[in-house]
Amino acid sequence: MPIGSIILIHVFSFFMISAVSKLISYKAFLQFVVNFHLFPRRISLIIGSLIPYVELMGAALLLLEPTRSKGAIILLSLLTMFSYAVTQVLRSKRRITCGCYGRLIDATVDRFTIGKIVYFFLVTIIIGFIKPLQNAEISALTIVIGTSLSFLVFVLQIMWQRYRETLDRLRKIK
């Protein structure tokens, strides 16, 4: 079903790009993880160093039909972990960079992050556990549309980030 393969490519490309961007700025990403202050520095570094590889593995497993549900479980576990970390930071009212895309986009932890996690949680469940959508046939069209959807998520993130920065600047001016 093409809709299933579009979602599949969308989830795959999103996690691939975010994992690669984390690996490109690996040191900075590790520092972002430490800044969450959820665990002692050493444990944060261990967890942080594993995240991009787990993302890559989860995304790769999604591509193959026999391992699709396993990939979905890995990604859902990651998203659950992210949501815990984000809610803790929001509760503490701290403002930190989430490091979701390494240094590619300077995204702060806020409501948008929560929305994004919920969105990917839902689409990962759809692609991983809803049977008719699991039989995805990958074609050039689905690759283009799926990747474009991920690109739109990045565009939304950039727009939101610019909006937050502008509001902060306006409030400072006043």
Place this chain on the structure above:
Amino acid sequence: MEAFIFYSVVFLWIIQIVILFAMFLLFRQFGEVYLTKGEAVAKDGLAIGKETPSIKVFSLTQNKVVELKELFHRPTLLTFLSPNCKPCESVIEDWNRAYKSYSDKVNFCVVILGRDEEVKALLKKDFITGEKLWDRKEELFHHFLVRVTPFAFALDQNGVVKDKGLCGNKEQIDLLVSSVMELPIINDKEENK
């Protein structure tokens, strides 16, 4: 070909959602520029020189309905606060400090908007000095032509607006108070003589 058109339409709808989101953010920025700018908001509210409307309001301090004008027996600072607005919450400390400094010369009245439970929660959380009024149906809010909170009016002893504006910090409170502090306080007994 049919499939291509179908998915193109779906994709265009998704892009439409992104554009709508961008417009929403843009309009919120406009709102931030216009609505919360001091000069823009200063145009809100009853015009300077106008008399306050004769209206009854529930006093949380006296636990009864009172005539608003009865509270203006001397210069008054009348401020509108909403329970769920962050600037309102942050100004309470400055308000209480100003009350300590000027309450011997100026009346301090707070009009709290909102539902019963919201007002109770606000009063439980923050100690607010001065006369506390509850504008349950937002009558005062509309009669005073207020759009945003915290917004304050500096009124003379006759209930005439002498100054008005945003009331978000100590400087703004001081400015409003100073506009009525210079006014002579009419002593009822002297007037009768």
